[in-house]
Amino acid sequence: MDYNDAIEICIEFIEKNIKNELSPEIIANECGYSVFHFSRVFNINQGITLMEYVKKRRLSLAAKDLFNGKKIIDIALEYGFQTHNGFSKAFKKEFGFSPTQYLKHMDKNFGEKSIIGFGGGFMKPNIIEKSAFKVAGYGIKTNVTNGNYTKDVASFWINYDGENLESKMYQILNPPKHGEVGLCIPSRNNSGEAIYMLGVIVDNFDDIAEDMITVEVPEATYAVFTTPPINTSTEAGNNDFANVIKKTWKYIFEEWFKDSGYVFDETKLDFEYYDERCHPVIDTVMDIYVPILKREI
Secondary structure, eight states, X not given: OOHHHHHHHHHHHHHHTTTSOOOHHHHHHHHTSOHHHHHHHHHHHHSXXXXXXXXXXXXXXXXXXXXXXXXXXXXXXXXXXXXXXXXXXXXXXXXXXXXXXXXXXXXXXXXXXXOTTOOGGGGOOEEEEEOOEEEEEEXXXXXXXXXXXXXXXXXXXXXXXXXXXXXXXXXXXXXXXXXXXXXXXXXXXXXXXXXXXXXEEESOSTTOOTTOEEEXXXXXXXXXXXXXXXXXXXXXXXXXXXXXXXHHHHHIIIIIHHHHSEEEOTTSXXXXXXXXXXXXXXXXXXXXXXXXXXXXX
């Protein structure tokens, strides 16, 4: 048998049995080779060990199942991980962030539309150090575990049918600089509940109103992504802007992290920043700040 044919048969066998017990002995026997010989051939051909390939495929499919709403513990057991903790560690090592962080940041309304080709020059982030700062503004309760959750502030506040809190915020706080900060602030009980906040950067909290909330964002290292420009001079353009922000979040957590050399810093806060570049113009853009740490080798 040609080695390329053997590798193809091997990969097909792995795909069909990805949720079953797989070992080098089982796979090599299917292809008619000794374990030692076939393992060497596979490594040379694919540039990765046989069982490392199996693990990567399982984690990749697990991420898809997470996106589709399956429980973490059910996925862990389904793909052969004995514990929730073991699965979470393997997931974070592979993708740079934990399953919980994945659930918090993926837009579950976006579906499974491919983002191949999305990114390019616009998706090359700037890595910066940013000092701590204060944010004051308004928040709306949400839950990151249900199907109505959407990560980006643009979608959330465009669909908000209530008082114009943005104008009210500027009138009361009179911030030193124009620009809104979007934050998703998780509850302390890890229940999936969160506050979706739209605020402005302030020097202090002296002028806040009783119905406002405040957050102190700690110093952190960020990967800063700027979204591709969109024409937002029409209502359809506003929807396009919201969609491109969703795609950017999706790109960050499905594509960029895995080859970046960084992991998501779960001790910090990610946020979105909307400044004068978000006014209804031809080339509307915004920035996404993702806290990062160097990946441990």
